[in-house]
Amino acid sequence: AHILEHSVLCGSRKYPVKEPFVELMKGSLNTFLNAMTYPDKTCYPVASTNLKDFYNLVDVYLDAVFYPNLTEYTFLQEGWHYEVDPQTKEFSYKGVVFNEMKGAYSDPEDMHDDLCRRSLYPDTSYGLDSGGDPLEIPTLSYQEFLDFHKKYYHPSNSFIFFYGDDDPERRLALMEEWLAPFGLASIDSLPQAQMRFDEPRYIEYMYQAGEQDQPKAYAAVNWALRGHGNVLHAMQASILFHILTGTSASPLRKALIESGLGEDLAGFGYSEELLQTAFSVGLKGVEPTNVREVEKLIFSTLEALAREGIEKDAIEASLNTIEFALREKNTGRYPRGLAVMLEALNEWLYNQDPIEALAFAGPLEKTKKAYADNPRLFSELIDELLVGNTHRTTVVLLPSPDANKAREEAEKAMLDKARMAFSDAELAQIMRATDELRRLQDTPDSPEALATIPVLSLEDIPKEAPVLPSELLLLTETPQEGGTVAQGKQSAMDARRSETASSAFYHELATGGIVYLDLGFSFAKLESRLLPYVSLLGRLLLEMGTDKESYVQLIQRIGINTGGIRSTSVSASRWDSREPSPWFFLRAKALPEKAESLADILIDILTGARFDNPERLRQIVLEEKAQAEAMLVPAATRMVSLRLRSRFNPADWASERLYGIEHLFFLRSLAQKIESDWPSVLADIEDVRRAILVRDNLIVNVTTDRATLNSCIPALRRIVKALSPERAHVTSGTRSARNSWIHEAISACDPASVSKPAAETLELPAQVNSVGMILPLWNSKAPAGAWLVVTKFLDTTYLWEQVRVIGGAYGGYSNLDLASGLLLLLSYRDPNIERTLDVYRNVAAFLKTCSVPPEEIQKSIIGTIGDIDAYQLPDAKGFNALMNTLTGYTQEARQQIRDSILAASPDDFRHLGALIEEALGTSMTGVLGAPDRIEQALHALPAPLERLSMY
Structure with a gap:
């Protein structure tokens, strides 16, 4: 299939x-x-x-x-x-x-999930x-x-x-x-339905672990549940499993994480995609001797919840969270229609009504009523679906330094057998x-x-760059006469400005009555040593509790009153300089009637978050570490890309420390430091708080309709007013911009003053590789939008054919960042290293000599416009409009790039080919793969070479 x-x-x-x-x-x-x-x-x-x-x-x-x-x-x-x-x-x-x-x-995590389901x-x-x-x-x-x-x-x-x-x-x-x-x-x-098990089953498998690794296992308990056809049962099950594991405050998840038996959750969660629905939960990062303890803990927790009941606020939080998500239908970059299709198929494929599968309001209201009539509804479901269900398995994935070797030997035996069976004529x-x-x-x-x-045809393509509605927002105590709280159209947004305290922007879009609120805080003046903490800051604010409540109470309060609060850290390149634009965001959403409650929560988080619980911090750091390690294989190309970019671009230098390999090393070190030197860790986190979470650094961003905005202004003003107006009591390291990480980043990425390795390898247990090469196109101060057309053509011809079709890799493509002038060539799940590097080295010659018919250039122009006019829901439009302002990516610049794309010609192919040829002398290569594969390819890697073990 x-x-x-x-x-x-x-x-x-x-x-x-x-x-x-x-x-x-x-x-x-x-x-x-x-x-x-x-x-x-x-x-x-x-x-x-x-x-x-x-x-x-x-x-x-x-x-x-x-x-x-x-x-x-x-x-x-x-x-x-x-x-x-x-x-x-x-x-x-x-x-x-x-x-x-x-x-x-x-990928052991993907492998474990699949084995759990199949079991x-x-x-x-x-x-x-x-x-x-x-x-x-x-x-x-x-x-x-x-x-x-x-x-x-x-x-x-x-x-x-x-x-x-x-x-x-x-x-x-x-x-x-x-x-x-x-x-x-x-x-x-x-497929036929599986006959139900009379008794539970225990199964063990092996996965490849490095010899230097601490041996860590995956362990999960898995249940086969009901079939399809009863949408009320499906609704109740989805709410139950969110109650149990949907947030850090969920009782089953909390018990597993706080046990110290593992580092993060394992298992595939609740699945409705097969003939029989299923649920799976456990832990990864488990000592092999403790896998049975994980199983015992899961059942003792479930039995207690079934017997003693579930806390009311936990249920109310999950009911509101599920309802908000169902009504909002926020699918991110994924087209909403595709999500609807897959939901319909959850019933339709199994000869049930697809429309009934989509009509959530009735089952949701019936569930609310059933819960009101019977507060033990979800406790009884635990007993029925889980505790008393013998159709379950415990699947354990144990580390072994020889798991890949066993598979490779089996593959070699198959090949040897086939070779022996062929006659010379058959071989020919x-x-x-x-x-x-x-x-x-x-x-x-x-x-x-x-x-x-x-x-x-080009006549089908809009000539004007899309305009995202954006206005300056005045959060003064007294609105302008007539109640106007927003002024200044797109030109005001795009003007280069100095980022002043309490800047605010508004994007008038139809959001279905939802308020999307982004609170951004600049971390441009943070010390380099504190930079890696920024990507942890959101979880520390949202998941460690406040002066008023525990972290469980805080998470439940967020669930009851909002559509969610999440964090993200962004280090983006400015379009008018080589300096980064670094921002930490809290991104929240709520209904208008909950705006004041949302403001109260944000104020409590920003002014009263408590960081003085070393055990809770350790749990968060171990979860983050486990997730970062789990992403090394599935996100290998992204890791190689970020690693290479960080050597050339200051914004990416920071991103590597926020999300990349350097951040993983930081998390590993921090987990140990929490136990060995807790006072200094706490002091660092407090320094980060004092340096970032102040009014001077704040920018407010609101996306909603006009009437909803006006009703929310008092709540927004309260948030701004609650923040400290200046950096008071900041330690010596964070006071001066001269100590900012930006200066170190610019120096580290300066090609004139820093010697870089020509190649770097990242080594870990894997059967295939990710191969990257970065080429700085700095000789052109203003990269042309037409170059995006060239790389589109490159991706869909030369790289597709040479890396995927002929080379057998799952993917091969380029990535050109016009803001930084960096071109990346990348492969994914690639059996090759040397051959792929040869392909990259020949890109310049291909572009300089290829004869591209006008109709092929036109195709690539259309495809490029499709890429830059990406599908966006209202919250994404509002956030991207803000980022355009913060990075100086003006409407004028966007139109210039679009004009250049639409005017692309064969000269652009030759020009970019010549620039790539020139950039080969300052390029850098990155490879993520197994040590033995890298060892075999060392002769193909340029010197000087750095080798880095990810074990």
């Missing part, structure tokens, strides 16, 4: 090009274009805010799904094939999905890995692959979903054309097939084939 997900998008009846998916990526305004494989379904969603573009995408995807070409060479490329070394005749496996899943098997359904296909075990993928034959498509990819087995304001009659007429040629088929496509045929695959990969699509892909 996973290989088919990739392969159907590699050419079809109407669109006989090698990669229609990539052609759409080049020249579409899409807001979503991808496909996803689940244990019992594959989804092919597309989305666009441009109606013509949307129906282009729909047409290509329908033809791909129902009429794919599915050549044997597509199967070899996307699934698996043998590669034979011409000299040694040594065999190896290659293939995009094969290497993607090797990456998945390098509950061992006698069904849910007990197998729907992504594909790399040791099983090479057993799939081409004929089995074709048979699978023939059986399951039939309209009778499809669920077709539209969302948007387009004409529904047009939708139906379109689908009639597509479905009419097919007859009705009876397809038994769902395999080599010819590999050569033919390479020839096909290197052969460009014909102009006639490319012309079949529907594309927009």
